[in-house]
Amino acid sequence: MKGVFPIDKLEALRTPLYYYDTRVLRDTLACIRTEAGRYENFVVHYAVKANANPKVLTIIRESGLGADCVSGGEIQAAIKAGFPAGRVVFAGVGKADWEINLGLDYDIACFNVESIPELEVINQLAAAKGKVARVAFRINPDVGAHTHANITTGLAENKFGIAMDDMERVIALARQMEHVRFIGLHFHIGSQILDMGDFVALCNRINELQDKLEAHRIRIEYVNVGGGLGIDYQHPNRQPVPDFKAYFKTYADHLKLRSYQTLHFELGRAVVGQCGSLIARVLYVKQGTKKQFAILDAGMTDLIRPALYQAYHKIENITSDAPVQTYDVVGPVCESSDVFGKAVDLNAVSRGDLIAIRSAGAYGEIMASQYNCRELPQGYLSDELV
């Protein structure tokens, strides 16, 4: 089964381009609202780093999600798209002074702090402005996620967060500072997680930490479990909306939330992954000695996930229904890793056919570069192409 695309409209546009199916995006957002809405204290933020296309951001903001940002630029993008500052949270291991000041000026909801030196700088910068910054500590829970090594973040060996053993010391430190207010804990164990057991492991770890805090009479109102829910890259048509029901239920069943606490989520990939496709044209079909290549006008500069993470994306010839042949699908960039897929079965391709590389809405357009002096791909909503 192939996806449905407005071929005539796409034919008229310069490729490569990103195509966002707004119906899939809206269905996804509606499902999040319904499934998270079953639980009174659940608050969902969108991780802006997955896709900051202004048109996509606006639709997400309209659905009522908050924004999780990891840079000053993302805070600016979120504010510009209309996210209220009171629903913006700011994470990241290396926040620069200007980025912290930006967050202070907007009075964002929370800084998710990843080290003691960062806490000290936030306290100083807030003092200079006569403000008090709300802070949560990102704790490294030493929980492994069964996903690609480059996208696990919650192991003791990763650069992210504060070690569990240091938690109480850091909290004590924060409580002595006048210009920060410690409100809670933040976690994020990795990305493209499909095994709910990984989230259960995180819940169990948080339960332990909560008991420890309670024993010390430390009360927190904010618990943030990050994002990480994966999508079905193999079957974008069969499963366009991720299983948010099971995801939120896992937290409801396993995390012992206190009645005065809110539980925050920061979903990126699961929100935007399936609505986007990279649309490319076939430039050449080249017969090699052992295989044939479909050479596209899109490359790793437009979608780097296959080169960076050996990620799989479903590839479809959306122009033709000719009998299937097997191709290595490659880009024009001067790097051997500029390959979208090897031994891919496609309806036989000819020069000029349009190719859709599916499930590219997350970490696609936003990671595009201009290597080889290439132009950045444009992004279009399906709403614009009717």
Ligand SMILES: *Cc1c(COP(=O)(O)O)cnc(C)c1O
């Ligand atoms: C990347 C990131 C997210 C979103 O991750 P997804 O896997 O896209 O859901 C959430 N929180 C933090 C802190 C992140 O760095």
